[in-house]
Amino acid sequence: MAIFKSLTFDGINSLDYGVYISGEAVYNAPERAVDMVVIPGKNGALAIDQGRFENIEVTYPAGCFADNQYDFAQKIAAFRNVLASRFSYKRLSDEYNTDEYRMALYRSGLEADAVAHHQAGEFEITFDCKPQRFLIDGDQPYNFVSNYQGLLDENSVQLADENDVDIEGGITLSDNIENPTPFAAKPLIKATGPGNIGIGNQLISIFDISDTTTIFIDCESMEIYTSAGGIITGASSHVSFNGNDFPVIPAGLTGFTYTTGAVEIIPRWWRI
Numbered sequence: 001m002a003i004f005k006s007l008t009f010d011g012i013n014s015l016d017y018g019v020y021i022s023g024e025a026v027y028n029a030p031e032r033a034v035d036m037v038v039i040p041g042k043n044g045a046l047a048i049d050q051g052r053f054e055n056i057e058v059t060y061p062a063g064c065f066a067d068n069q070y071d072f073a074q075k076i077a078a079f080r081n082v083l084a085s086r087f088s089y090k091r092l093s094d095e096y097n098t099d100e101y102r103m104a105l106y107r108s109g110l111e112a113d114a115v116a117h118h119q120a121g122e123f124e125i126t127f128d129c130k131p132q133r134f135l136i137d138g139d140q141p142y143n144f145v146s147n148y149q150g151l152l153d154e155n156s157v158q159l160a161d162e163n164d165v166d167i168e169g170g171i172t173l174s175d176n177i178e179n180p181t182p183f184a185a186k187p188l189i190k191a192t193g194p195g196n197i198g199i200g201n202q203l204i205s206i207f208d209i210s211d212t213t214t215i216f217i218d219c220e221s222m223e224i225y226t227s228a229g230g231i232i233t234g235a236s237s238h239v240s241f242n243g244n245d246f247p248v249i250p251a252g253l254t255g256f257t258y259t260t261g262a263v264e265i266i267p268r269w270w271r272i
Helices: 069-084
Strands: 007-009 019-021 032-037 046-053 056-065 090-094 100-106 113-115 120-129 133-135 142-145 156-158 173-179 188-192 195-199 202-206 214-218 223-228 231-234 239-241 252-258 262-266
Touching (some): 142 173
Antiparallel strands (some): 007 090, 100 120, 100 133, 188 214, 195 252
């Protein structure tokens, strides 16, 4: 019995439309953005790294099979339309790399070469992808809480025991975060209450909010906001960074501290 692989784009699995894929191109890497500058009188060229990678096209050889010509035409049309109806970057994963996903934009056409009495066809599915391969593990939140008597779930990190807790508050709690990749991650940080958060030598200060207010700091999109009842409100006036840069989590082991009531970090680990 044949085994067919699938891709999932924005929650839509290709096999639901009778579309299967092969993975010849799923292991390709993006190009690093580097400016090559030629200096008169100097051999070779000077490489100036822009600190980023270019988008990459990911093409899946694909096929579709059906019981009859009408069913084949219906499946191809439905799959083509569900792809084309997504107008922004969406999550893309496949069964060849089950521990990661990409953020992808579909903008290419789909032309199927029908065979076998128009009951099957072969074609290519091409996505314009951001360069990162995001690890699924990087979507798991790290929950840091200052109340040692609080109940913790399996993803929580207890940073203080009974002897460490300052009843009057204001204590700085600490631990480490380990980035398993060689690339600096840009996390989503969710902090409740005023105080300071330290990631290595990077400091986040949160001020002029109540103890129950939660602020979101998205280091990828560079947005700071609160969310209540589905309403997003900018909150950049309540947050400052040393060096004015959004913090990142570098490769390896990094010290983490906080004085706020609670912090949740979704690290967004990625690789190429």
